[in-house]
Amino acid sequence: MKPDRLLRQLLVATLALAAGLVRAADLPDCSRPLTLALHDHGLLYSRQTDTGIDKDFADALTRRSGCRINIVVMPRARIWQLIESGGLDFSLSGISNAQRERFAGFAWYFSNKYYLLVRRDAGVQRVADFTRNPALRLGAIRSFRYSPSANRMIDALDADLRVSYASGLAPLYETLLANQIHGMIIEPFDYPAVESAHIREQTTILEFDDPPVPHGLIMSKRSVPPAEQARWHALVDGLRADGSVERIFDKYFKPELSRAMTRF
Amino acid sequence: MKRPALVTNLLLPTAVGLFSLALTGWLWQHERETLDASRRADFDFSVRQAAGRIEQRIATYEQMLRAARGLFNASDDVSASDFRRFVDDLIAGTELSGLQAMIFTPYLAGHQIASHVAIRRRTDSPGYTIEPPPGGRDPVAPVTYIAPDSPINRRALGHDLFTSPPRREAMLQARDSGTVAISPKIHLKMDQAVTSPAFAIYLAVYEPGRPTDSVANRQAALRGWVHIAFRIHDLMASLYGEIAPGVALRIYDGTRTDSDSLMFDSDPDATDAAPPRFATTEYISFPQHTWALRIRTTPAFDQHHSRRSARIIAIGGGLGSLLLALFTWQLTTGRSRAHARAQVMTCELRASEERMRHMAQHDPLTQLPNRALFSDRLQAALARARRDRQLAGLMFVDLDRFKTINDLFGHAVGDRLLVAASARMRECLRESDTLARLGGDEFVVLLPHIDSPADAELVAERIRATLVQPFGLDGHELHISASVGIGIYPDHGLDDTALMKSADDAMYRAKDVGGNRLNFASHPVPAQSRCAPPAPLTS
Numbered sequence: 001m002k003p004d005r006l007l008r009q010l011l012v013a014t015l016a017l018a019a020g021l022v023r024a025a026d027l028p029d030c031s032r033p034l035t036l037a038l039h040d041h042g043l044l045y046s047r048q049t050d051t052g053i054d055k056d057f058a059d060a061l062t063r064r065s066g067c068r069i070n071i072v073v074m075p076r077a078r079i080w081q082l083i084e085s086g087g088l089d090f091s092l093s094g095i096s097n098a099q100r101e102r103f104a105g106f107a108w109y110f111s112n113k114y115y116l117l118v119r120r121d122a123g124v125q126r127v128a129d130f131t132r133n134p135a136l137r138l139g140a141i142r143s144f145r146y147s148p149s150a151n152r153m154i155d156a157l158d159a160d161l162r163v164s165y166a167s168g169l170a171p172l173y174e175t176l177l178a179n180q181i182h183g184m185i186i187e188p189f190d191y192p193a194v195e196s197a198h199i200r201e202q203t204t205i206l207e208f209d210d211p212p213v214p215h216g217l218i219m220s221k222r223s224v225p226p227a228e229q230a231r232w233h234a235l236v237d238g239l240r241a242d243g244s245v246e247r248i249f250d251k252y253f254k255p256e257l258s259r260a261m262t263r264f
Numbered sequence: 265m266k267r268p269a270l271v272t273n274l275l276l277p278t279a280v281g282l283f284s285l286a287l288t289g290w291l292w293q294h295e296r297e298t299l300d301a302s303r304r305a306d307f308d309f310s311v312r313q314a315a316g317r318i319e320q321r322i323a324t325y326e327q328m329l330r331a332a333r334g335l336f337n338a339s340d341d342v343s344a345s346d347f348r349r350f351v352d353d354l355i356a357g358t359e360l361s362g363l364q365a366m367i368f369t370p371y372l373a374g375h376q377i378a379s380h381v382a383i384r385r386r387t388d389s390p391g392y393t394i395e396p397p398p399g400g401r402d403p404v405a406p407v408t409y410i411a412p413d414s415p416i417n418r419r420a421l422g423h424d425l426f427t428s429p430p431r432r433e434a435m436l437q438a439r440d441s442g443t444v445a446i447s448p449k450i451h452l453k454m455d456q457a458v459t460s461p462a463f464a465i466y467l468a469v470y471e472p473g474r475p476t477d478s479v480a481n482r483q484a485a486l487r488g489w490v491h492i493a494f495r496i497h498d499l500m501a502s503l504y505g506e507i508a509p510g511v512a513l514r515i516y517d518g519t520r521t522d523s524d525s526l527m528f529d530s531d532p533d534a535t536d537a538a539p540p541r542f543a544t545t546e547y548i549s550f551p552q553h554t555w556a557l558r559i560r561t562t563p564a565f566d567q568h569h570s571r572r573s574a575r576i577i578a579i580g581g582g583l584g585s586l587l588l589a590l591f592t593w594q595l596t597t598g599r600s601r602a603h604a605r606a607q608v609m610t611c612e613l614r615a616s617e618e619r620m621r622h623m624a625q626h627d628p629l630t631q632l633p634n635r636a637l638f639s640d641r642l643q644a645a646l647a648r649a650r651r652d653r654q655l656a657g658l659m660f661v662d663l664d665r666f667k668t669i670n671d672l673f674g675h676a677v678g679d680r681l682l683v684a685a686s687a688r689m690r691e692c693l694r695e696s697d698t699l700a701r702l703g704g705d706e707f708v709v710l711l712p713h714i715d716s717p718a719d720a721e722l723v724a725e726r727i728r729a730t731l732v733q734p735f736g737l738d739g740h741e742l743h744i745s746a747s748v749g750i751g752i753y754p755d756h757g758l759d760d761t762a763l764m765k766s767a768d769d770a771m772y773r774a775k776d777v778g779g780n781r782l783n784f785a786s787h788p789v790p791a792q793s794r795c796a797p798p799a800p801l802t803s
Contacts, residue, residue, distance in 0.1 A: 040549070047551045048441045049479065073443070075319055075549075077312070142312070142546070161544060165311075167319060168549025171556070174519045175547070 028231040030067035036090040039076040040168050041141075042189035043252045044093050047073055053189070054092040056248045057109070057239075061090075061217070064235055064244075075167040077143035079218075086222025090232075094218035097145055105229040107236035108216035109245045111264040114146045116153075116206040117194060118183035119176065127206050130183055131156055138163050139172040139181035147210035150185050173199060188257060212264060273597045281589030288581025295574040303569045307542040310508040311559050315546045317503050318515075318557070322465065322550065325363070325492045326444045328354055329467040332366060332490040336469045342368075344388040344409045351411035363494050364452060364462070365417045368409040368469075369425055370488035371439075374402030384408065384422075394422050401426070405435060405489070420452070431464060437552050438466035439486050440479045446550040449517045449527060452493055460498075461517070461527040466491040496527045510565030516556040519547060527555075531562060541566060627701040629679055630686040638700035638708055642760045645712035649753050657711035657720030658763050660749040660771035661689065661727060664779035666705035669742055677737055684735050685744070692726040708767075717752045717784065724748045724782045732780065745780030747771050756785035 038045040038054050045052035055071075062069045069090070074082075082088035084103040096106050118124045122136055130136050131153055138157050142165040145151055157163050164181050166172050173193060175181045186194060186205070193199065217236050219229045239245050240262065249258035335350050336342055351366045372380050377398050384392040394406045405426045410417045425431045430448045438445035444467050452462045466489045470476050474485035496515060512531035514521070543560035625637035633641065642658065649656040663685060670678035682705065689699050689707065698710040709727070714720050731746040749771025756770075757763030766785035774783035 040551070047443050048437070050442055074323065078316070078319065142315070161542060164545050164547065165315075166547035166549055166554075167315065168547075168554075170552075171519050171547035171549050171554040174554065178519060180519065180545075 026231060026234060028065050028067060028228055028235065030065060033068045033070055034089045035072060036061070036069050036092070037072050037074050037079045037082070037088050038092065039079060040073060041076070041093075042169060042187070042193060043191075044189045045073070053248055053252055056251065057092055057245070060239055060244055060248065061232075061235065064239060065232075076141055077167065080143050083218055083220045084222075086220050089220055089223050091218040093215045095145055095213050095215055097151075100145075103221050105219040105221055105224070105226075105233070106214075106216040107219070107229075107233040108214040108264075109236050109240055110216075110249065110261045111212035111214040112188050112261050113212050114150045114208050114210065115186050116150075116183055116208065117176070117186045117190075117199075117203050118206060119179065119202055120204050121179075121202075122182040124183070124206070127153065127208060134160070134162070136162070136182040137180070139175055139184040140165055141169065141172070142167055144185075146185050147208050147213050149208040149210045154185070169193065177202060188253065188261065212261075214264065273593065273600070276596050277589040277593035280592040281585050284585035284588045285582065288577065288585055291581060292574055292578045295577050296571060299569060299571055299574060303565075304542065306508065306569065307511070307559075307561060307565070310511040311544060311546055311557075313508065314511070314513055314559055315548055315557055318499075318555070319548055321499060321503065322446070322548075325465050325494070326467070328366065329444060329465060329490050329492060332368070333467055333469050336368070336487065336490070337472050340472065342409075347409040348411040348413050355412070363492060364498065365410050365412070365420070365493045367407050367411075367420070367491050367493065368488060369405045369407050369435075369491065371486045372404050372406070374398075374400075374404075377404060380406070380408075389421060392422055394424055396424065396427060398424065405432075408488075434464065434553075435466050435468075435489055435491075438489060439468040439482060441551060442468060442470075442476055442482050443551060446553045448553065452495070460495045462493060462495045464491050464493045500528050500530070510562055510568045512560050512562050514558040516558065519554050519556050521545060521556050521558050525556070534562060538563070630683050630701050632686050632690075632707070633698060633700040635700065635702050638698060638702070638710065639760065641698045641712075642710055642764075645710055646753055646760055646763070648712065655714045655716065655755075656753040657709075657714045657717070657723070658751045658753070658767045659709040659711070659720065659724050659727070660751075660764075660767045661707040661709060661724075662747045662771055662775060662779075663705035663707075663731070664745040664747055664775070666744060669744065673738075673740065673742075677740070677742075680737050681735055681742060681744070684737065685731055688730045688733075689727050692723060692730055697723075708764075714752075717750070717755070720750050720752060721782060721784070724750050728780065728782060747775040747779040748782045749774055749785065750782060751785040 036058050038052070038058065040047040043052055044054045058069065058071055061067075072088075079088065079091045080100070083091060093110075094100070094104070094106060096104070116124075116127050116130065118130060122130070123133070124130045124136070127149070130138070138154060140154055140163050146154065154163060164172075164175065166175075169190065172181065172184045176184055177198060194203070194205070217232060219232055221229075224232070246258055246262045249262050252258075253261065331354060332347075332350065335347070339346075347368055354366075355363065370380065377394065381392060381394060394404060398404050401424070403426065404424045407420045407423045407425065410420055425435065428450065430450055434445040434447040444465050447464045447466070449461045450464060468482065468489055469487045470482065470485040471487050475481045476485055500513075500515070512534060513528070514526060514530070515528040516522075516525040517527050518525050540560035540562070542565075543558070546557045546559060548555045548557060625633060627634050645656050648654075663682075666678065666681070669681060682701070686699065686701065686707065689709070693699055693709065693711075696712060698712075700708050700710070702708055709723070711720055711723060728746050728748055731744060735742045735744070749767045749769065751757055751763045751767030751770065753763055756766035770783040770785045773786075774781045
């Protein structure tokens with residue numbers, strides 16, 4: 001082997017080692033098992049099939065970080081409580097507001113719009129019609145927040161005790177079909193259920209006049225230090241940048257919708 | 265334009281009172297809104313707490329099942345005693361009174377049933393049978409291990425759960441999902457007499473080492489189920505104290521809230537006569553199953569969140585506003601009221617002074633000027649006459665026989681006679697003349713403006729004549745007469761003393777000669793004197 005060739009190989013090996021060390025230094029700390037909670041919600045995660053976007057994204061996080069992440073499933077309201085208390089490290093598909101910013105950090109990886117799914121016989125032509133009719137009740141998942149207009153609507157209805165809360169989507173669809181509630185706020189993840197024949201026949205979809213709302217990895221500020229949050233944030237950005245996130249969404253949505261949700 | 269005083273005086277107190285009332289109203293409204301918000305927040309908290317506690321308790325059961333699955337994943341040969349020891353250790357020291365039993369049920373194809381029964385009889389339960397007998401059923405899911413070990417729980421051993429459609433459906437859901445599934449309302453085999461609604465939570469156990477990443481793989485790897493049976497009343501009893509006071513809870517199986525679906529009612533004696541202040545329905549979502557929680561307030565909630573403080577603000581503020589308005593009225597009208605009071609007092613003082621002056625200058629019986637006032641007027645009249653070189657007349661009038669009448673009819677009649685006589689004399693005089701009583705039955709008359717002594721004589725005669733007329737008093741007709749002495753300035757005296765003396769002397773001279781006559785002062789001697797015979801005292 002010629003000396004210059006050997007030197008070149010040594011140089012490449014050294015650079016590769018240095019790059020690996022730098023990459024390792026940028027990766028999150030995996031010295032302890034981490035916890036990540038999913039919630040049963042349409043295409044995000046189905047407990048029935050143990051599949052969904054969030055499950056795939058959690059697997060991608062596990063692979064990319066090399067950390068051991070224990071995945072648990074629990075109601076969304078409980079997830080927020082545990083994120084706030086530090087009893088849980090991560091959750092997925094979270095949106096932010098001023099209150100949540102106090103106890104959680106976020107790393108966005110998709111955005112989506114919100115829609116009002118309303119019974120056809122409710123006489124609602126526009127979103128505002130729903131609030132105006134005191135006989136109409138809205139169904140919602142406890143602790144969920146939405147886009148600004150949707151939040152204003154649900155807060156106004158809640159003040160009048162016109163919101164029935166549930167810990168999951170299934171009872172909301174059921175009560176919607178039983179005319180016990182007359183509308184609910186949905187996201188693209190709920191399209192498969194909405195497109196089922198008996199729901200589609202009885203309902204119509206109205207769009208809130210709001211821009212898409214970013215969703216992301218939720219990090220508990222109590223259990224994940226700021227430096228670690230920055231590493232996880234960089235890791236999520238990496239998953240977005242190399243197309244991993246879009247590939248996950250492509251499994252569940254048409255390419256154009258997948259692109260619209262992940263490129264924001 | 266000047267406003268009426270009443271309006272001006274009431275304007276500020278009214279404004280202050282209204283402002284204070286408005287402030288009270290605002291505070292009252294604010295307090296009511298705060299209390300309403302507090303009530304609503306408490307109710308919302310109660311709703312979240314109730315749903316959260318139940319979800320957490322179910323989650324606890326799920327964790328226990330996952331632990332039990334771990335036991336079976338760790339060993340291919342878990343015996344009945346292993347399972348019982350595991351469960352006993354798992355629940356030792358925990359507060360899980362709602363848990364009736366933890367069970368392992370194997371999934372058995374038809375060809376496995378006979379060997380399963382034989383092993384069970386040989387190792388653990390000599391009388392073990394599958395109930396109902398399998399006959400041609402394939403597969404079966406008989407209760408095989410049950411803990412804690414008790415005679416009641418042992419009743420369920422061998423019971424084929426697949427013969428119960430709701431159980432079978434939940435078990436197959438658990439198998440396919442790999443996670444827990446909760447059954448709809450069932451009746452526990454152990455509860456022969458009890459009719460309390462019960463539930464079972466199932467978690468599938470798979471053959472160790474087999475892939476379970478798809479529904480097909482999970483179906484192929486199925487080994488059985490670990491499950492927990494619990495009664496809803498026991499579950500809720502274990503959560504006693506977790507539900508806020510004043511809040512009643514009903515739990516329905518499914519999303520319908522009718523009597524058929526009702527499983528638990530924390531306040532079964534409540535009537536629906538009075539609508540609750542707050543009521544809502546919260547849905548707890550389990551995998552493929554839902555419970556509806558109907559949560560409402562009871563009268564105890566309103567008692568616990570009374571609006572007493574708002575009422576205190578309303579009553580206290582109302583009274584305070586009234587007092588403040590009164591206080592303001594006192595402050596704003598104090599000066600004017602003090603001024604009015606001072607005016608009244610000044611008037612009273614002036615009247616009092618006037619009365620005192622009158623009393624000092626007048627005879628209290630006849631209200632005629634007394635000696636002092638007469639003296640003043642005499643001096644003034646004489647000064648004016650002296651200055652103007654005019655005449656003035658002075659007459660002494662003494663009532664004849666007055667003492668006799670006093671003695672006969674008493675002082676009261678005498679006094680009235682004096683009053684009547686003075687009134688008659690007064691009528692004989694001009695406005696500018698002065699009639700005064702010097703004391704007893706002695707009167708003096710000052711005529712400040714006369715042109716001649718004859719004018720005085722004329723007046724004196726008029727007096728004499730009028731007094732001679734009878735007086736009717738107390739049914740008596742009284743007769744008196746008068747002796748009049750007349751003095752003329754400057755003829756009979758140049759000063760008051762001299763003139764008085766001259767007139768007095770003249771009067772006495774008239775009296776000395778029998779009374780009822782006029783007599784001029786001695787110098788110059790009157791030109792004539794008139795006489796009249798004395799009249800009888802009465803007629």
